[in-house]
Amino acid sequence: MATNIRVEKVCQYCQKEFIAKTLKTRYCSKICNSRAYKAKLREKKLKEAKSGVVEDKTTTLPHPVESNLNVIQGKSVLTVEEVSKLLSLSKPTVYRLIKEGKIKATKVSERNTRIHRSEIDKLFTS
Structure with a gap:
């Protein structure tokens, strides 16, 4: 137009x-x-x-690891990724601990490995 x-x-x-x-x-x-x-x-x-009034443009968001830890701590069965976040380890390290027998894990399927929360507690008591 x-x-x-x-x-x-x-x-x-x-x-x-x-x-x-x-x-x-x-x-x-x-x-x-x-x-x-x-x-x-x-x-x-x-x-x-x-005027002394400055907008605070930064908002504090919870750290993703911290917010996930609250959810993880309430579970009784954890994934390898959740265990790695909980222990602040890498996933390969968690798999190595499973292979060495320091952590007992259950393979639900070829790609799904689950770990009982009690196994994590036993890791620190022994």
Whole structure:
């Protein structure tokens, strides 16, 4: 939808006259638009600093390991991945402990290995 509207306007940033092709155009170029935007952000930051009210943009989220540990600690049967998170070990290390017989595990299927929580407790008592 082409338009033949030509309106003489004054750029709100550099105050130069220009011919706008739409009625909403406020700046003579992309450069003036970008500079005006940055100036607006700068003014906002200065205003916040002067008033002493600065938005805290950082939100503290629970660490993924910490939130998972609460769930893991309530289970009686764990996966190898859960055991590795609980003990802060790598998965290969947990598999090595199973192979050495230090942790007893049950293979539910070829790809699913489960470990009783009591086996983890026995690891530290013996």
